[in-house]
Amino acid sequence: xxxxxxTTPVLENKGYILVIDDEDNIRFMFANYLENSGYQVDMAKDxxxxxxxxxxxxxxxxxxxxxxPDCNGxxxxxxxxxxxxxxxxxxxxxxxxxxxxxxxxxxxxxxxxSKPTNLQELHAKIERIRREQNxxxxxxxxxxxxxxxxxxxxxxxxxxxxxxxxxxRFIIKKRTTKRSDFPKIIGNSKKIEEVLQLVRLVSxxxxxxxxxxxSGTGKxxxxxxxxxxxxxxxxxxxxVNCGALTETLLESELFGHERGAFTGASTQRRGLIxxxxxxxxFLDEIGETSPQFQVKLLRVLQExxxxxVGSSKSLHADIRVVAATNVTLEESVHKxxxxxxxxxxxxxxxxxxxxxxxxxxxxLMLSQYFLEEACIExxxxxxxxxxxxxxxxLRYSWPGNIRELENMVTQAVILANxxxxxxNDVPSLIQKLHQSPRKTRLSDIPFAEAKNEFxxxxxxxxxxxTNGNISAASRLSKIDRKQFREKARKLGIQSxxxxx
Ligand SMILES: Nc1ncnc2c1ncn2[C@@H]1O[C@H](COP(=O)(O)OP(=O)(O)OP(=O)(O)O)[C@@H](O)[C@H]1O
Ligand SMILES: [Mg+2]
Numbered sequence: 001x002x003x004x005x006x007t008t009p010v011l012e013n014k015g016y017i018l019v020i021d022d023e024d025n026i027r028f029m030f031a032n033y034l035e036n037s038g039y040q041v042d043m044a045k046d047x048x049x050x051x052x053x054x055x056x057x058x059x060x061x062x063x064x065x066x067x068x069p070d071c072n073g074x075x076x077x078x079x080x081x082x083x084x085x086x087x088x089x090x091x092x093x094x095x096x097x098x099x100x101x102x103x104x105x106x107x108x109x110x111x112x113x114s115k116p117t118n119l120q121e122l123h124a125k126i127e128r129i130r131r132e133q134n135x136x137x138x139x140x141x142x143x144x145x146x147x148x149x150x151x152x153x154x155x156x157x158x159x160x161x162x163x164x165x166x167x168x169r170f171i172i173k174k175r176t177t178k179r180s181d182f183p184k185i186i187g188n189s190k191k192i193e194e195v196l197q198l199v200r201l202v203s204x205x206x207x208x209x210x211x212x213x214x215s216g217t218g219k220x221x222x223x224x225x226x227x228x229x230x231x232x233x234x235x236x237x238x239x240v241n242c243g244a245l246t247e248t249l250l251e252s253e254l255f256g257h258e259r260g261a262f263t264g265a266s267t268q269r270r271g272l273i274x275x276x277x278x279x280x281x282f283l284d285e286i287g288e289t290s291p292q293f294q295v296k297l298l299r300v301l302q303e304x305x306x307x308x309v310g311s312s313k314s315l316h317a318d319i320r321v322v323a324a325t326n327v328t329l330e331e332s333v334h335k336x337x338x339x340x341x342x343x344x345x346x347x348x349x350x351x352x353x354x355x356x357x358x359x360x361x362x363x364l365m366l367s368q369y370f371l372e373e374a375c376i377e378x379x380x381x382x383x384x385x386x387x388x389x390x391x392x393x394l395r396y397s398w399p400g401n402i403r404e405l406e407n408m409v410t411q412a413v414i415l416a417n418x419x420x421x422x423x424n425d426v427p428s429l430i431q432k433l434h435q436s437p438r439k440t441r442l443s444d445i446p447f448a449e450a451k452n453e454f455x456x457x458x459x460x461x462x463x464x465x466t467n468g469n470i471s472a473a474s475r476l477s478k479i480d481r482k483q484f485r486e487k488a489r490k491l492g493i494q495s496x497x498x499x500x
Contacts, residue, residue, distance in 0.1 A: 014038040015130045016057065020050045020076075021065040021092070026115075030063055033119050034126070047071035054083050061129055063122075065115075066093045066104075074100075074107050081108040088129045092117065146387045152449055182225055185218070186369045187362030191354040195222065202349045203229035208301065210286075210346045211324040213353030216403030219324040220284060222353065226322050227280035235279030238272050243285030247293055252309045255296070261310025273306055273317050280320045286346065287327030287338065294339045301345045321346065356398040356405065357438050363393055363405070370406045371421065374413035381418045388423050396429065397438040456491045459484075463493060 017039050021027040024045070031041045042057065044050035047070045050062070062080060066073030077089055088110035104112060111125050179185065182196055202209055203226050211219045220239070227237040242250055248262070256271030273281060289297070300306045301321060305314045323346045332338035356363065367385060375382050385393070389412075398404055408426055416425040423429070458477075466472035470488070474481040 015060040015126070015133075016040045016042075017126070018042050018044060018050065018053060018057075018059045018062045020044045020047075020062060020068070022046055022067075022069050023065070026065070026117075030117075030122075033123075037123055039126070047076045050076065051079065051083070054080055054087070058084065059087055060133055061110075061126060062087055062089045064089050064091050064109075066091050074103055077104070077107045077109060086133070088133065090122075090125060090129070142387075149387050149391050152391075181229065185221060185225075186366050187359065188365070189359035189362045191359040192362060195351060195353060198349075198351050199225055200229065202226060202351070204231075205349070206320055207348040208320070208346050209322045209349045209351060210329070211322065211351045211353065212329070213326065214355050214399075214401055215326045216401035217353035217355060218402055219326070219353055220282075222351065223282045223284075223322045223324060227282075227320075230280070230320070232279050232320055236276050237280050237282065238276035239282040239284060240272055241284045242293075243288035247290045250289070250293060251296065255306050256308040258308055258310035261308070265310065268308075271306075271308065273300065273319060274315070276319045278318055280322055283321060283323040285325060286323040287325035287329055287332055291337075291339060294342045298339065298342045298345060301342070356401045360394060360438065363398075364390065366402060366405055367393060367409055370409040371413060374410045377410075378413055380413055380416070382413060382416055382421060383419045385421045386423065389421055389426060389429070392423070392426075392429050392433050395437055396433045397436045399436055452491075455487070456493065459488050459491055459493055463488065 014037070017034055019027050019030045019034070019041060020043075021030065022045050027043050027045065031043050034041050042053055042059070044053055047068050050064075053059075054062075064073060064077060064080075068076065073091065077091065080087055080089060089108065091104050091109045091112040092115055093112060094115035101112065110129050113122050113125060179196070181200070185192070185196065199222060209223075209226055211222060213219050223239070224237060227233060240250075240254060245253060252261070252265070252269070252271070254271050254273055256269050256274060257265050259265060259268045283297075296306065300317055300319070304317050306317055307314055329338055329343050329347075333340045333343050356366075367390070371382060371384070374380070393405075400407075408429070409421070412421045412425040416422065459473075462473045462477050463470075466476065470485050471481055473488075474484040477484060479487070
């Protein structure tokens with residue numbers, strides 16, 4: 001059958017119905033009644049007319065008189081269903097006593113109605129069938145949309161393939177996979193694997209480690225396994241947030257103090273360096289410390305010695321230092337804000353955590369992980385995200401990295417109703433996405449997607465330049481105004497009012 005020849009009914013129609021009956025008065029009565037009820041109706045007086053019409057048009061429902069002059073009604077029913085499997089057939093029969101209902105159902109009829117016919121009953125049956133057809137259509141539209149997104153993201157989401165395979169219709173059911181040696185670190189991108197390999201290697205040594213990376217990339221999270229996988233693991237891991245304490249407080253916290261060393265020091269106190277003896281001291285936000293403090297820290301690192309505040313006695317320290325910062329220490333050294341000698345001492349081994357946008361293939365697994373964690377915390381029964389949300393997650397650049405994702409998912413879990421997190425549950429996402437989309441290189445993606453992406457960027461840029469004014473955008477782009485509006489809508493561009 002040639003697709004172009006098919007005429008589809010106008011959308012406003014309640015449905016397109018073919019009435020097949022050899023008796024003129026019945027055919028016309030059904031047709032009249034159904035047309036008056038808002039349906040579009042065609043008529044056929046026998047099997048061959050019916051088949052010719054079915055070849056040309058896509059009907060939603062056929063009303064089929066089972067006794068036709070030129071064919072057996074059951075055979076015709078089977079043939080019609082073969083031509084159009086989505087066509088629903090209501091069989092009309094005058095012989096209800098000895099009628100083969102089972103055969104009719106087996107042949108694929110949706111329902112039957114007796115003759116003479118109660119038209120209200122017929123109408124109710126047709127309305128029910130139409131409702132079911134619409135539901136099926138909605139479901140398959142959603143499935144279709146999901147398929148589209150699957151295809152779009154496959155090239156970056158190598159790790160996601162397994163997850164999608166186990167996807168049940170609209171829900172990502174796959175739980176997050178966890179490594180045995182890093183159970184809290186989620187993701188299987190090449191970039192995170194490289195980082196974890198560095199952690200495995202350096203944990204076996206005694207060298208200082210400097211962990212760098214943008215805010216929220218997981219620096220603190222990675223510091224702990226450097227200790228737990230080392231041979232210092234039976235001794236303490238002591239974290240200190242250097243950015244949260246004033247210089248004097250930080251010194252007394254770290255080095256301890258003697259009784260009377262300063263106002264309020266009523267007793268002698270051991271510092272965190274002593275607490276960490278034999279183990280690991282994690283100095284978070286090291287870039288925030290003062291040069292005076294840095295000198296003292298350098299002494300601990302170089303000579304393994306320190307003094308409690310208010311004491312002249314040197315104490316010995318056996319600790320390993322892991323430091324983290326989101327400041328570019330090289331720049332701080334250049335500006336004279338960070339001691340170069342301390343920088344080299346800390347930077348013996350460097351681990352740089354990649355931003356989330358550079359390992360976007362981990363995003364789905366992380367999202368699902370945070371969803372599951374939040375569901376436990378807030379006793380919610382959510383199972384996943386709608387395809388719209390995931391698509392936007394993948395297009396956003398996540399400047400706040402994994403922390404930002406975690407916060408967004410946690411808030412969404414609080415707002416959402418089961419089963420899925422929908423776009424409404426992440427109210428800030430659309431604006432964030434508009435302000436800070438992830439930049440994909442066009443050459444990284446297949447041609448069809450690259451073309452789409454180009455169009456999206458082109459339309460977005462023009463609309464940004466014209467403050468969302470479609471007439472101005474149409475003049476600039478030399479695209480007809482109506483076409484421009486339609487295309488922008490298709491591309492899902494938000495910065496425009498489609499009522500313009
Ligand atoms: N790979 C990961 N798997 C699971 N959770 C992660 C991962 N990376 C980071 N997180 C979570 O993201 C949040 C931010 O991580 P973390 O505090 O380690 O970031 P950070 O780099 O130290 O940030 P900042 O520079 O702002 O201090 C934490 O709740 C952490 O548990
Ligand atoms: Mg941190």
